Amino acid sequence: MPGPKQEYDVIVVGGGINGLTTAAYLQKAGMSVAVFEKRDESGTFCSTEEVMHPGVKVNMHASLLLAHFGPAYVDLELERFGLELLRPPGAKYAYFYPFLDGNALLFSGRDARETYEAWARISPKDAETYRSIVNYFGPMTPAIAHAGLVNKQTDESFLELLEANANVPVMPKDWLYMTGVELIECLFENEQIKVGMLSYPATSGLDVISSRFTGPLAVLHFLTMFTVDGGYTARGGSHDLVHSLVRCFVHHGGKIYYNCPVERVLIESGEAKGIALSKLASYPEAVFKASKAVISDLSAKPTFLSLIGKEHLPASAQAALARFDYRGSTLFTNYYVMSERPNFAAAAKFPEVNNTFVFNCGAETMRDVTRLIDACLVRDVLPDPPVVWGAAFNYCIADPTQAPPGQYTILTWAMVPYDLRPLGGPEKWDDIREDYGDKVEDVLVQYLPNLKTSKIARYVNTPHDYMRRNPHCGGNMHPSGAVTEGQMWSWKPFSGCNAPSTPIDRFFICQSMGVSNYTNLGAGYVAAGEVMSVLGIEKPEWWKAQCFDGAAELIRREGAVQRFTVD
Secondary structure (H helix, E strand, O other): OOOOOOOOEEEEOOHHHHHHHHHHHHHOOOOOEEEEEEOOOOOOOOEOOOOOOOOEEEEOOOOOOOOHHHOOHHHOOOOOOOOOOOOOOOOOEEEEEOOOOOEEEEEEEEHHHHHHHHHHOHHHHHHHHHHHHHHHHHHHHHHHHHHHHHHOOOHHHHHHHHHHHHOOOOOHHHOHOOEHHHHHHHHHOOOOHHHHHHHHHHHHHHHHOOOOOOOHHHHHHHHHHOOOOOOEEOOOOOOHHHHHHHHHHHOOOEEOOOOOOOOEEEOOOEEEEEEOOOOOOOOHHHHHHHHEEEEOOOOOHHHHHHHHHHHHHOEEEEHHHOOOOOOOEEEEEEEEEEOOOOOOHHHHHOOHHHHEEEEEEEEOOHHHHHHHHHHHHOOOOOOOOOOOEEEEEEEHHHHHHHOOOEEEEHHHHHHHEOOHHHHHHHHHHHHHHHHHHHHHHHHHHHOOOOHHEEEEEEEEOOHHHHHHHHHHHOOOOOOOOOOHHHHHHHHHHOOOOOOEEOOOEEEEEEEOOOOOOOOHOOHHHHHHHHHHHHOOOOOOOOOOOOOHHHHHHHHHHHOOOEOOOOO
């Protein structure tokens, strides 16, 4: 039998969703592209598996799918290739935060006025603050989103961002130098509004709300973007997004090599020329050439220190990588199967919560927020009691196929540190997993009381499980590293790199990093566009979608109304 083709226009290292997005764009544009994946399956952090009992589909990481936010949803025709995004039928709200007194802070996924009216039930004054902010940003929302999510972030765009935010009503003039917590304390006065507002940005990592610059950006992003559309699940689970990308890529002629870990990128005269596989690969130590570009879907340290090597990096890049930060927030997962539809205690006053897909819970006051940040980011100890701030999902009310008939699934992500130094290191997660799972459950049942009577089974996944599954994540919930002011915008993943370009000619990276969810596929879109620009190739006619084109179509089909402003 003939061996594999050993030269392509473009080689992509890693078959995650952004690597696949980059590959699919370039392949569809007429290049020959090969993806090399270490595992026997694409989409390590966007997988769905039956780890409990047959028929119960567990989304192992990515759960809030935002593919419809980015242009790839339309450009790559992901619906044509099998992606079906689902939300609860007739759902009015996209996200809620319940409290023990029976209140719930609600966020509409489509209409700023609905959010305003929900807030007014708790704090009329804070509802007016919200109104001032979204009325200012509303007309600019699509343009801001496109600039932030799917444009390459440059020094010039950073200055444009500052100018756009210079005159926001009620915003303090020094907001850029604040953390997200400090900004929330300035803007709002009701304790429940403050906690609920911080809870959703925190799903991108506690460092997002505790860092300066990234914190206030995350708060503004949350306030404005939830008027665009809420997140979805996919029919059959999150991995359906991966399937659609693979189908698209292969349909257009792309090639995926599984069980093929890459040992190194071949560098000649400062330019990426191809890859060499590991001796453990299906094609041991084979060399594959790339005539136009090599792209990495791995995070910064394994990309530059392992694939490239220090000898090919300037001293400035080596110094930046030495201080590259993977810390931030990691996730402790409880996954449940229930024999009844989840019935939240807050539904007595806010019945809409029982038909809402995404929620968080556990922090009741701002003191709980500072306790969580201190435990995870300062002292490296387990929050006790836990706080479910990584996001929680009520899957089967949106997609009944994710469990057998009459069963329902719930996932909770509690924010925790990864290293557990006071206990002896991350290996200790194996010893304490079920005990800490019990503590998370003790918190959850206060808000979801029928979990006690209807629980069929529970599955626990620890941060160390995530690390063993995908070592390049460095222990962080987001594999691209901590989302801090020193590792984003035009200086991401480190100063002097400016992703998706790198210090190596014809070598690019397509990992996401920012305050947005990586399932919008924006990083893959930007990387593909950068490759085309560097190579001097004009984008084809079909490469033209804008942010939210997919979201607008889904909203139209459901007969809903989209409103970016309160008035």
